[in-house]
Amino acid sequence: MDEHSPVLVDEVHAALALRAGGYYVDATFGRGGHTARILEAVGGEGRVLAIDRDPQAIAAARQRFAGDLRLTLEHAPFSDLAVLVPAHAQGRQCAGVLFDLGVSSPQLDEPARGFSFRTDGPLDMRMDPTRGEPVAAWLARAGVDEMREVIATLGEERFARRVAQAIAAARQREPITRTTQLAALVAGAVRTREPGKNPATRTFQALRMFINDELGQLHAGLAAAFAVLAPGGRLAVISFHSLEDRAVKQFMARHSSTDPALARLPVLPAAAQPRLKLVGKKLRPSAAELAANPRSRSALLRVAEKLS
Numbered sequence: 001m002d003e004h005s006p007v008l009v010d011e012v013h014a015a016l017a018l019r020a021g022g023y024y025v026d027a028t029f030g031r032g033g034h035t036a037r038i039l040e041a042v043g044g045e046g047r048v049l050a051i052d053r054d055p056q057a058i059a060a061a062r063q064r065f066a067g068d069l070r071l072t073l074e075h076a077p078f079s080d081l082a083v084l085v086p087a088h089a090q091g092r093q094c095a096g097v098l099f100d101l102g103v104s105s106p107q108l109d110e111p112a113r114g115f116s117f118r119t120d121g122p123l124d125m126r127m128d129p130t131r132g133e134p135v136a137a138w139l140a141r142a143g144v145d146e147m148r149e150v151i152a153t154l155g156e157e158r159f160a161r162r163v164a165q166a167i168a169a170a171r172q173r174e175p176i177t178r179t180t181q182l183a184a185l186v187a188g189a190v191r192t193r194e195p196g197k198n199p200a201t202r203t204f205q206a207l208r209m210f211i212n213d214e215l216g217q218l219h220a221g222l223a224a225a226f227a228v229l230a231p232g233g234r235l236a237v238i239s240f241h242s243l244e245d246r247a248v249k250q251f252m253a254r255h256s257s258t259d260p261a262l263a264r265l266p267v268l269p270a271a272a273q274p275r276l277k278l279v280g281k282k283l284r285p286s287a288a289e290l291a292a293n294p295r296s297r298s299a300l301l302r303v304a305e306k307l308s
């Protein structure tokens with residue numbers, strides 16, 4: 001129950017160009033599969049800062065890596081990276097930052113966290129239950145248009161209006177507080193079935209992304225990682241769906257290209273020079289990894305290097 005199979009571990013090792021003595025940041029510790037590999041590679045002189053906004057992840061980290069003085073743990077959102085890294089780096093140059101986005105298996109599999117439409121639990125979905133409000137509280141007060149907008153944009157759900165209306169009608173009868181209660185409501189509102197997909201998938205994805213401000217976190221986290229990386233440092237990002245990947249792709253494209261209007265100038269101003277170099281093509285899990293870990297199926301890794 002408390003395990004998470006890390007995805008693309010060898011690929012991330014290569015992407016970060018891990019080297020002995022380096023200082024790296026794992027912005028999404030989870031259960032530490034990637035952190036373990038990074039610690040192995042950096043040897044006795046290396047250092048790792050691991051961040052997770054989920055207190056259970058940090059508690060698991062304290063157990064798994066108890067006594068490893070090379071590792072610093074922070075219970076924080078990765079949008080705080082620009083503050084956390086200088087505070088811990090002790091003058092070291094940051095050689096790489098990894099983001100393995102989304103939720104961990106323990107979060108998904110523990111009914112009490114409220115992420116899954118398959119098992120009954122409180123409708124919560126916060127990665128950090130010590131902050132913000134659970135999905136149930138938001139659904140109790142949100143307007144129909146607000147719900148429709150969230151479900152349409154973050155879930156890319158065609159029937160967002162019908163789902164929002166069904167929620168608004170149902171909450172007049174009784175509060176919507178359970179995951180399976182919401183899943184049944186959505187199933188009644190979504191007209192067509194996508195093969196192999198639970199009808200509540202898109203709505204749950206949207207509500208999870210909204211309540212955790214996942215896209216806002218991603219934009220802030222990427223900008224902060226870019227700021228703290230040393231020249232030559234690597235940025236590796238694993239995303240799990242198209243909205244995340246689009247944000248990562250656009251971020252890397254923006255910083256690795258020159259504004260076409262400025263590109264025609266005889267001498268490019270320093271501020272207009274590309275600051276990132278793309279490293280390789282986007283990577284997906286191998287057939288062997290897919291067979292061993294079906295949850296890796298939508299993982300996609302993009303890598304870039306900071307230029308001097």
Ligand SMILES: C[S@@+](CC[C@H](N)C(=O)[O-])C[C@H]1O[C@@H](n2cnc3c(N)ncnc32)[C@H](O)[C@@H]1O
Nearest residue numbers: 006028030031032033034052053077078100217
């Ligand atoms: C896919 S799991 C990472 C798994 C990890 N690489 C491993 O090998 O076990 C994603 C983790 O990132 C955390 N997370 C997601 N968004 C975050 C954010 N904005 N700030 C900090 N942690 C975040 C989640 O709580 C979750 O534990």
